[in-house]
Amino acid sequence: MSHPPTSPHLEFEGTTPYEDYVKAEVLTNLQEMLSDDPGEMVFLVTTQVMELWFTVIVHEWETAARALREDDLSVALAALKRSTYELEALNASWEPLAHMTPAQFNAFRAALGEASGFQSATYRRLEFLLGEKTPAMLVPYRGAPAVHARLEKALHEPSLYDEVLRWLARRGHAIPEAVRDRDVSVRYAGEQAVEDVWSRVYAGDQNSDECRLGEALTEVAELVWRWRNDHLVATRRAMGAKIGSGGSAGVAWLEKRATKHVFPELWTARSQV
Template identity: 35%
Template sequence: MTPTPELKSTRPGAPDSADQAYTDFTRSLSYGDYLQLDVLRSAHQPVTQAHDEHLFIAIHHVSEVWLDLIVRELSAAMSLLERGITDAPLKMLSRVVRAEEQMTNAWDVLKTMTPTDYLEFRSAFGQASGFQSERYRMMEFMLGNRNEVMLRPHAHREDLHGPLKAAMEAPSIYDLTLCLLAGAGFDLPAEVLERDYSQPYTSHPAVKAAWMEVYRDTGRHWELYELAEKLLDVEDQFRRWRFNHLTTVERVIGFKRGSGGTSGAGYLKKALDIVLFPELWEVRTEL
């Protein structure tokens, strides 16, 4: 009987059989060595015996890894935009959106934890809270959501506080985009281009008028139009992350105060009103 392709391919010595894989890593990097999986797993340290604390830690670890990637991609994109390059940043911003999607989907896994499950370990981690995430705060500052109060949780560590403060006082990705808009010949006032970057950006009529022109003649201003739409992709997905965060918190703790001292769901609900790139949303109404 002629063996089936599936059986034939698994015979020892066959080109596509498992015994052709490398198995001796005494002198080279293995998968676990390259990814430092021992270090990764050693960081998973529950402080109680509660079964769901493992889930809670895993979700936050994964989110921090995605946040670190987002910050790296935003930093690279902003560096290029500062030099007037608009095409390469689009790929980086697309990657940011996909990473945001993964963070958003993670809440669905965490929602499998019930209020009773959470209460088994909630008191064990004290005032620790995602509110204190340095990578999350860096992402927000780079996107333009600035608030000096957000620096305070990191005041005890200059290695975190210093870079965050510098990011808060530097142009956001939207500020850099507005400089490109001005560089393309649009008349933007000094109060927009030379503003105090440590303060949140607010909508300006001149900026909206400029974007209106871009959107009404996309062929002529294609690069700016494409960049604007990509920025909206980033904010759109960020809004979904915020909303899923809110519903997860409501589902698990209701309207109890958050572990970091905020009002919890109430604080998150207020955050839904934050608009990072206001004129890009406003032009939709007037086109």
Template identity: 40%
Template sequence: MAAQERPDEQVHSPEQAQLDFRQRLSYGDYLQTDVLLSAHRPITGAHDEHLFITVHHVSELWLGLIIRELGAAMALLSQGVTDTPLKMLSRVVRAQQQLTAAWEVLKTMTPADYLAFRGAFGEASGFQSAQYRMVEVLLGNRNPTLLRPHEHRPDLHGPLLAALHAPSVYDLTLRLLAARGLPIPPEVLERDFTQPPQENAAVLDAWLTVYRDPDRYWDLYELAEKLLDVEDNFRAWRFNHLTTVERTIGFKTGSGGTSGAGYLRRALGIVLFPELWQVRTAL
């Protein structure tokens, strides 16, 4: 005769879980997994196209979260709040790490694997990702030309254009410094936001004041370090993107018409928060 089931086994038995979802919200219903998975539509029979689409779908989801967290942090920074945005920016950093890790999965695709389906998607390219472009704009990489691929979609182009004309997360941070009595020049605070920020000696001096007295300016000091985390991870993502492209297609032209690896290598030189990097040397 089988041994009688012990009470703890009964409690932890899978039969104790909810098993009838005819009138209840299930996991799949809540997450709309049918809708999510229905968007996964390879257009060739190539084995690795499934991998390619999966990585880019997941990346778009992480980009959406980054946009949400950046936007919320910026809204609070514009009100002079610094503590809650730090948590949001920490979440941005963790999401960026997930984005960067995705390249490691894609690197398992060899050049022959990629060429088996590359020609099928024509001129489609990650260069045209509206969400990636929004992240860049919010972080301060401003170039109106890069918004043009979205002009045919007002629902995408409108928010991008609005963000282009609004302060970046770094602009809002510099406003906080000015509000705390640090001398940020008017031409910096009232600059043309459609253009990338220019290095400014007075801004560097203001950050030197913060970094030389972190106890007094602890919230600004911590915010600066968190912004450096964001840019550091952004650079890591760009570098992994470059190496993935180089090992997959070498120096061929990108599908979207850019020079491919050459364009990505040039992008590595973009600095989002210049004075926060310079302050290390100046201290």
């Protein structure tokens, strides 16, 4: 016997359970435009959307780092895998900004003043998790103690990659003590001995735990690199070689940043296999 489909509930005492959970009223009231230009809305919302994705990705990489610390590879791999889907979605959100002409950008650019994505604290946390630690990046947040404290904590914690190297060491791979016990608040520049470990991993069983982790990290590295390149190209299209609102040389500065490889040994090791 078939039952007629029941309809959704319409009556609620107060706000809807959806609103209580999603806070859509809060989210959709955070779009405070600084100009009258109709093109500014999508610029602001895309930036906010990217901030949300940064937040999710930081969460995944912190989950992965913790899981590796606890030798729980499957939880780490699941979090890294989710982060690659999220990075794909993050990168796809460039589309509405990727075609702006300089005149279209100029229509609201001055209203942004000195505001620049360079000042994104969550992006900086994301870079810290990759091992790209720079204490000077804390300076912009001196006037925002809670943000500063969170970033400072992240600066002194082992990065995701530090946890990977320690995990490899516990699995018996020849990770030098100086790498295992390094000062995690400074940028990790890469080590020949670590490259050798990855070369051996990649020359061996392609289904080993080490190789699967290496590939998950390579996927992450490539997608971060793509974000940087898409940002670079969108910037070049929207403002050519002008100075950035954050005070940098603009495209020339971003170009230099985009040439850096995430998890460098995972790329250099490939030449040895």
